[in-house]
Amino acid sequence: MTSTISGGQATSIPMMGRDEEPTVFELSVPGRVAAQFRTTDVPALADSDLIPAEHLRAEPAELPEIGERDLVAHGTRLTHRQYSVDLGAYPLGSCTMKYNPKLCDEAAGLPGFAAVHPATPPAFTQGWLEMLGALGSVLCEITGMHDVTLAPPAGASGELTGLLLMRAWDEAQGRQRTKVVIPDSAHGTNPASVTLGGYETVTVPSDERGLVDVKALRDRLDEDVAGIMLTNPNTLGLFESDIVEIAAAVHEVGGLLYYDGANLNAILGVTRPGDMGFDIVHMNLHKTFAVPHGGGGPGAGPVAVSERLAEFLPGPLPVQGADGQWAWRTPARSIGRVHGWYGNALALARAYSYILVNGGDGLRRVAEGAVLNANWLRHRLRGTFDIPYDRPNMHEFVASATNIKKAHGVKAFDIAKGLLDEGFHAPTMYFPLIVAEALMIEPTETESLQTLEALAQAFERVAEIAAVGDDELATAPQNTPVGRVDEARAARQLIATYDMRPPG
Amino acid sequence: MGHYVPHTDEELVSMLEFIGLDSLDQLFECVPEALRLAQADFAVAPGLSEFDTAAEMERLARANRGSELICFAGAGAYDHDISSMVRRIGMRTEFVTAYTPYQPEVAQGVLQALFEYQTMVARLTGLEIANASLYDGATATVEGVNLAVAATGRSTVWLSDGLHRRWAEVVCTFAAGTGHRIETVPLSDGLTAWPEPGAEPPGAVVVQYPNRLGCLDDMTAAAKVARATGALLVVAFDPVAAGVLKSPGEWGADVAVGEGQPFGTPMSFGGPYLGLFAARLEHVRRVPGRIVGETVDLEGRRAYVTTLRTREQDIRREKASSNVCTNQTLIAVHCALQMSWLGKSGLRELGRRCAQGTRYTRDALLSIDGIEPLVGAPVLREFAVKLPVAPELVIDRLADEGFLAGVVTDDGAGTDGLLISVTERRTRTEIDAFVATMEKAIR
Numbered sequence: 051m052t053s054t055i056s057g058g059q060a061t062s063i064p065m066m067g068r069d070e071e072p073t074v075f076e077l078s079v080p081g082r083v084a085a086q087f088r089t090t091d092v093p094a095l096a097d098s099d100l101i102p103a104e105h106l107r108a109e110p111a112e113l114p115e116i117g118e119r120d121l122v123a124h125g126t127r128l129t130h131r132q133y134s135v136d137l138g139a140y141p142l143g144s145c146t147m148k149y150n151p152k153l154c155d156e157a158a159g160l161p162g163f164a165a166v167h168p169a170t171p172p173a174f175t176q177g178w179l180e181m182l183g184a185l186g187s188v189l190c191e192i193t194g195m196h197d198v199t200l201a202p203p204a205g206a207s208g209e210l211t212g213l214l215l216m217r218a219w220d221e222a223q224g225r226q227r228t229k230v231v232i233p234d235s236a237h238g239t240n241p242a243s244v245t246l247g248g249y250e251t252v253t254v255p256s257d258e259r260g261l262v263d264v265k266a267l268r269d270r271l272d273e274d275v276a277g278i279m280l281t282n283p284n285t286l287g288l289f290e291s292d293i294v295e296i297a298a299a300v301h302e303v304g305g306l307l308y309y310d311g312a313n314l315n316a317i318l319g320v321t322r323p324g325d326m327g328f329d330i331v332h333m334n335l336h337k338t339f340a341v342p343h344g345g346g347g348p349g350a351g352p353v354a355v356s357e358r359l360a361e362f363l364p365g366p367l368p369v370q371g372a373d374g375q376w377a378w379r380t381p382a383r384s385i386g387r388v389h390g391w392y393g394n395a396l397a398l399a400r401a402y403s404y405i406l407v408n409g410g411d412g413l414r415r416v417a418e419g420a421v422l423n424a425n426w427l428r429h430r431l432r433g434t435f436d437i438p439y440d441r442p443n444m445h446e447f448v449a450s451a452t453n454i455k456k457a458h459g460v461k462a463f464d465i466a467k468g469l470l471d472e473g474f475h476a477p478t479m480y481f482p483l484i485v486a487e488a489l490m491i492e493p494t495e496t497e498s499l500q501t502l503e504a505l506a507q508a509f510e511r512v513a514e515i516a517a518v519g520d521d522e523l524a525t526a527p528q529n530t531p532v533g534r535v536d537e538a539r540a541a542r543q544l545i546a547t548y549d550m551r552p553p554g
Numbered sequence: 555m556g557h558y559v560p561h562t563d564e565e566l567v568s569m570l571e572f573i574g575l576d577s578l579d580q581l582f583e584c585v586p587e588a589l590r591l592a593q594a595d596f597a598v599a600p601g602l603s604e605f606d607t608a609a610e611m612e613r614l615a616r617a618n619r620g621s622e623l624i625c626f627a628g629a630g631a632y633d634h635d636i637s638s639m640v641r642r643i644g645m646r647t648e649f650v651t652a653y654t655p656y657q658p659e660v661a662q663g664v665l666q667a668l669f670e671y672q673t674m675v676a677r678l679t680g681l682e683i684a685n686a687s688l689y690d691g692a693t694a695t696v697e698g699v700n701l702a703v704a705a706t707g708r709s710t711v712w713l714s715d716g717l718h719r720r721w722a723e724v725v726c727t728f729a730a731g732t733g734h735r736i737e738t739v740p741l742s743d744g745l746t747a748w749p750e751p752g753a754e755p756p757g758a759v760v761v762q763y764p765n766r767l768g769c770l771d772d773m774t775a776a777a778k779v780a781r782a783t784g785a786l787l788v789v790a791f792d793p794v795a796a797g798v799l800k801s802p803g804e805w806g807a808d809v810a811v812g813e814g815q816p817f818g819t820p821m822s823f824g825g826p827y828l829g830l831f832a833a834r835l836e837h838v839r840r841v842p843g844r845i846v847g848e849t850v851d852l853e854g855r856r857a858y859v860t861t862l863r864t865r866e867q868d869i870r871r872e873k874a875s876s877n878v879c880t881n882q883t884l885i886a887v888h889c890a891l892q893m894s895w896l897g898k899s900g901l902r903e904l905g906r907r908c909a910q911g912t913r914y915t916r917d918a919l920l921s922i923d924g925i926e927p928l929v930g931a932p933v934l935r936e937f938a939v940k941l942p943v944a945p946e947l948v949i950d951r952l953a954d955e956g957f958l959a960g961v962v963t964d965d966g967a968g969t970d971g972l973l974i975s976v977t978e979r980r981t982r983t984e985i986d987a988f989v990a991t992m993e994k995a996i997r
Contacts, residue, residue, distance in 0.1 A: 070856050071662075074670050074894050085900025088635060091982040092911050097798065100909040102932050105770050105799050110902045111678045114894045118639055121894055125643035125667075132663025135651040145653055149558060153604045155650070162615025167627045168824030169961045170620035174953055177617030178823050191597050203689040203825060204880040206867070214731055238868035242877035246700075247731040251872040289584040319596050320582050321589045336880065344884025345664035346654035346844065347687070348826035351880075364727070386727035390630060390692030390720050390813070391824025403611050408558070409601025414593065419559035421581045422566070425573045442584050467659065476657050481868075498560040499569060525852055530659040533851040537658075540849035540861040544838065546683050547673040551848065 058501030059508070060138035060473040071127050074114045075548050084118040131531040133475050135342070139497050139505055143446045143478040143490025144237070144285060146315050146337035148420075150400075154340060157403040158396045168391040172377050178395070179368040179376030185402040186352075186368070192413070193314075193331045194324025195354035199363045201393035205312060206239040208332030208351030209279070211364060212308050213247030214385045215330055215355060216276050218362040219306060222383070227276035227305075233262050235285045235482040237312060249276060256484055260286040260439040268299055277306035282326065283313050283444035285482040285490070287424060297327025306330060306359075314338045315494070316421055316445035319414030329356045339401035350397040364388045419495025420445040423502060427493055430506045434513045438485055446492035448485050449477075455487055460516035462487040464523035467534060468515060471527040472508035623958040624984050626915075628936045628975025629766065630691060630718050631824060632794065632816045634904075635979055637895045640818045644888040654844075654880070658859040659851075664883060665858035668846040671890035678796050678893075678901075679810040679832040680803020686844040686860075687886040688829025688878060691813030692724040695790055697831060697842040697876055698811040699725060699758050702786035703734055704840050704875050705808075708757030710735045712779070714746040715966050716765025717790060725760075741966035744769035744931030748779045755783040762790040763802070767929055767963060768912075768936035768973065770799070777806035786837075793817060793830065795934050797905030802832075809833045818892030819885055828885040839865055842876030904978055908935040911976035911985065918989040919974070924996055928963070928971035936975035938963050942996050945972040951995040957988050959995075 097106060116124070133140075140147035158164070166175055186198045202208040213230070220227050230249040232240050234256055241251040252270050257263040261284070278300050282290045290296065300307055309323040311333040318338070323331045335341045336349030343349070355363060364387055365380025408416060421444050428437060428447040435449035451462040466476035466489065478490040493502055515522050525534060545551055561569070570576065582590060602610070615621075625633035648663055655661030668686045675684035688694040699711050711734050713722055722738065729736050737756070739746055744767050748759075761776040773789075780787035789802035791812045796802075802810035814828030815821070833841055839862065847861035867874040896904060916937050919925050928938035941948055945962045949972070952959035960974040976985070 071666060073666070073673075074890075075673065083897055083899055084637075084639075084895045085897055085903065086637075087903065087907060087978055088981070090907070090911065090978070090980065092907070092914050092980070092985070093982075095910050095913060097906060100906065100913060101798055101934065102770065104774075105932075107796075107798055107800050107804075107902075110898050111797065111801070113674060113677065113896060113898045113901050115897050115899075116894055118637070118895065121891070122639055122643055125639075125891060126646070128663040128667055129643075129646045129648035130663070131666070132648040132652055133657070133660035134648045135653075136647040140653060142653055142656070147653055150651055151558060151604070153607060155645070157608060157611035160612060160615040162612070162618045162621045164820040164822050165621040166618050166823045167620065167623075167625050167633065167821045167958055168631050169627050169629060170623065170958055171949060171953055173950075174620030174623065175618050175823065177614040180617065181614045188598055203693070203882075204878075206877040206879045207689065207693070210728070210731065210877060214727065217730060237879075238866070238871050238874070239877050239879050241872035242867035242870070242874040245872045245874070246728070246877055248733060291584055291586055294586060294589070317585070319591065319593070319598070321585050321591055325589055325591070334880075342651045342884075343653045343880075344882075345649055345652040345661075345668075345887065346883035347880040348689075348882045348885060349880040385730065387692070387720055387723040388727055389825065390690045390718070390724060390827065393824070394689075394826040395823040397826055399611070403607055405598070406602050406610060407604060407607040410593075410596050410598030412558075412601040413598060414596070415559050418578045418581060419561060422561075422569055422573075422578065425581065426569045429573050442581070444584070466657070470657060470660050475653075475660065478656070495559045499565045527659050531662045532659055532855055532857040533853050535658040535851050535857045535859045536849045537859050537861070537863075540847040540859045541863070543849075544861065545848040546669075546838070546845050546861070547676045548669070549673065549676065550682070 054500050054503045056501040056504035058139035058497050059504045071131065073548055074116055074124055077120055077124055078115040080115055082115045082117050084116060084121060138473060139501050140475040141477050141491045141493050141505065142475060143492040144312055146492060146494055148340060148494040149496035150340045150342040151404060151407060153407060154400040154403045158399040163396060163399050176376055181402055182398060183368040183370060183376060185398055188405055189333060189352055190354055192318065193354045194322030195331055196357040197360035197363060198352050198354040199367065200352045200398055201364050201389045202351040202353055203389055203394045204347060204349045205332060205334040205351045206243060207388060208353045209239055209243035210246055211353045211388050212330040212332055213243055215359055215362050216306055217247060218385050219359060220276055228274045230276055231270055231278040235484055236281065240279045240310060260288045261290050261292060262296060264292050264295060267296060271299055271303045273303060275303055275305045277308055279308040279310055281310040281313055283316050286439050286448050287443035287446035288439060289444055293326045312337060313445060316417055318417040319410060320417050329359060335397060335401040340404040341397045341400045348394045348397050350394045416495050423493040423495060423497060427491060427502055427506060431509055434510055446490060449489045449491060450485055451487040451489060454513060454516050458516045458519055460523050462489050464526060465489060465512055467526040468512035468523045469508060471529045472511060474505055474508055623953060624956060625958045626974050626976060626988060627958045627961050629961040629973055630813050631821050632975060633821060633977050633979055634816050636818050636892060639895055640888055640891045644891050649884060649887050655860060658857065662858060665846050667887045667890055669848060669858050671886045672846060674890060674893045675830055675832050678793060680801030681810055681832040682835040683838050683841060684832040685841050686846055687882045688831050688843055689882060690827040690829050692721040694811035694829030694831050695721050696725055696728045698788040698809045699734065699760060700732065700875060701809055701837060701840045702758030702788055705786055705837060706757035708755060709733060710737060710754050710756045711758045711760065712737050712739050712756040714739050714761045715741045716746050716771055717760060717762045718766045744929030745772050748775060751783045756785040758788050759785045760788045764792060764795055764934050767938045768933040769929060769931035770934060773805040794905055794908060797901040814889045818888035826882055826885050828882045828889055840875055843878040843881050907978035911980050912937060915976045915985050919992060922993050928965050936973055938971040938973045940969060940971050945970055948972060948995050952991055955991045957991060
């Protein structure tokens with residue numbers, strides 16, 4: 051193919067507005083009102099009759115004063131300055147930016163789900179409890195685990211929940227272990243969660259294959275190790291093929307294995323963390339199960355465990371009684387609540403509808419499509435970038451711009467910015483930390499062959515621009531709503547609210 | 555079944571050929587054979603069509619009879635009106651299907667919306683800095699405690715028993731990892747009975763305003779305790795009540811945390827909600843999660859970007875003070891839209907209407923023989939009553955009559971009560987019917 055027309059390339063991006071959008075505060079006019087209230091016929095009382103004087107706010111909070119029409123225009127113009135999956139491909143490694151079926155949005159928006167107060171008696175929330183129970187069961191089947199909590203609202207929350215489960219297990223064994231092992235390719239949330247879980251991080255290096263160095267791991271395993279956190283496939287997109295041996299070694303010293311589910315998309319219906327020997331598994335429903343990312347959340351980070359850890363799960367959990375009725379139950383030795391209610395319930399409903407519409411057969415096809423697309427793209431880009439671990443990968447692979455940096459002085463950062471001008475979102479940059487000038491690429495299964503080809507050609511064009519050597523990419527992107535953003539200045543002269551802007 | 559993997563059979567063959575494989579199964583040869591799952595062993599039902607899936611979801615949704623109850627329950631989740639504008643604009647696909655704004659040049663929409671959100675949260679709380687959201691009120695409280703402990707170097711936390719019990723449980727859950735010593739300070743007739751400073755001064759003094767019984771706690775006392783002990787004052791505030799009450803900042807808070815659900819998010823069976831987080835500027839480098847800052851692009855045009863990134867887990871790793879990565883951005887955008895729509899006068903009117911409905915309902919209920927206030931302290935938008943029968947029984951009876959009567963609570967000294975909340979949505983007709991039904995239900 052020499053050129054292609056692709057549904058996943060936002061070639062119309064240059065049409066997006068390049069004029070500054072004023073803030074809602076600048077659009078305000080004193081006295082203008084959008085708010086309306088329903089007629090209630092509740093007797094009106096003065097503030098002074100309702101609120102003790104010492105508690106009464108003297109001046110109203112300075113919220114905007116904007117009409118509904120102008121506010122809608124403002125919000126709409128903001129969306130014109132925003133890239134999204136629904137606009138085009140989003141090959142951000144480790145983020146699984148797949149298409150989110152619209153069906154799931156509508157399912158979660160049903161009033162029967164959205165209009166329920168969380169403290170409603172279970173007899174009146176049987177649909178919710180049944181749905182959560184069914185979702186829990188299918189997630190256990192997918193991961194090969196025994197029981198699950200759906201409450202953690204994000205992946206990092208799931209990690210910390212998992213580490214507290216590790217602590218509870220340690221304590222139940224009458225011991226207090228101090229260390230958790232993490233590979234040098236791990237996500238930053240892993241070590242941060244370890245610290246908050248009260249453990250110390252021990253890093254294990256990757257070997258020349260890009261996999262956990264098993265010998266180095268054995269050197270680090272002792273009676274102080276509570277467990278290991280692993281992502282499999284790892285952040286290089288490579289399957290940890292020694293996982294059975296790793297699991298045996300960790301279990302031998304009495305440690306537990308924690309599975310970071312960031313990359314679960316690659317193995318749906320193919321292999322299961324439970325079968326690999328993992329004891330604790332978190333899932334990112336906003337990655338694998340198509341809960342849309344919402345610009346950074348909400349997600350959902352359920353945690354599934356093996357049978358021996360089930361009694362420590364956070365509560366409450368939905369359980370079905372012999373009479374068929376669902377109720378809430380908190381396990382006997384629960385670590386306690388990890389969320390104010392039951393987690394990001396509507397996100398859970400979206401994920402459940404996604405699992406229903408795909409089914410077991412469809413989920414397997416998801417994994418096949420994700421792995422096929424990533425391998426195809428790795429082969430396709432071989433001549434363009436260095437591929438430090440150039441062997442069969444799973445759902446993602448890590449390219450390196452080292453060749454281009456050496457030859458032309460152009461960094462991965464500039465390549466990424468150049469790609470934005472081509473109508474695609476950039477890959478993840480400079481991660482994992484063990485690859486120099488890393489470009490971590492995860493096309494996902496929902497991108498067509500035509501989109502992959504268009505993406506590859508866009509990468510090639512950017513590499514060609516780099517090769518010209520006139521520094522054009524140093525000022526990329528040109529065709530986006532704003533040009534290259536001065537990140538250093540934002541940190542140096544902090545303006546985190548409109549009121550912190552310098553006068554004038 | 556769904557067709558979200560677009561490849562045709564011909565394309566599958568050609569793509570496999572391109573990478574030197576004959577079959578899809580070969581893609582997984584890097585997985586040890588013993589670990590590969592036979593399809594027959596994968597007990598997940600086959601996929602349904604979009605329409606069959608929708609029908610099953612509708613069946614489950616219909617089984618939630620609770621969605622039709624007239625809501626008098628609160629306790630951190632409130633039944634407020636939401637402008638159609640919030641749903642229509644907030645659910646635009648560019649907001650819904652974007653990722654975290656790692657490439658600011660193509661994420662100005664989300665970034666500017668968050669900048670406006672941070673500004674409004676800061677103004678509402680009377681503090682200088684707000685972050686771009688946390689998960690919910692409970693987890694925001696945990697982060698507030700963590701900030702205070704890190705800032706003071708003291709791990710003892712004085713937690714008012716006026717904090718929602720579920721939130722306090724979450725604080726205790728995470729304290730198992732951080733090693734914080736949580737000391738619950740009891741309520742006396744609805745107000746926190748702070749102890750005299752002892753040998754081990756706290757790093758955080760946590761008070762909820764209004765508290766879990768709906769009462770306006772003595773904030774002067776809380777601020778005094780924080781000052782006297784050298785602790786940071788963490789105020790868990792209600793953003794609707796804040797429309798008419800003195801702000802946490804005015805009361806002397808160092809950190810304000812809260813539940814943002816009342817602004818633009820349906821009750822949603824408890825989530826996704828929104829953790830509000832604001833602090834004094836001096837604490838900015840300990841603020842958890844993302845912060846959006848204003849800057850310029852190469853041409854000097856105004857632009858926004860996530861900033862002070864070196865605080866965050868992906869850079870600071872095991873030394874980070876918080877592990878938050880994914881947050882609740884979309885809910886924050888909805889909150890910003892609803893706050894903008896409510897506006898300066900609307901926010902005040904909202905708080906006032908909630909207080910009026912609460913007063914009217916409370917007066918009517920307390921005129922019934924056998925119903926008494928659970929505690930004596932002043933209330934604003936929810937209140938607790940003592941009933942002559944078990945509150946669980948009353949909730950069940952009223953549910954059968956079409957009302958969600960409230961949430962079971964206690965006065966902190968063992969007396970059970972019912973916490974009743976009244977929002978601007980409740981009409982006089984609904985309230986009168988509720989009161990009449992309650993009168994029968996307690997006999």
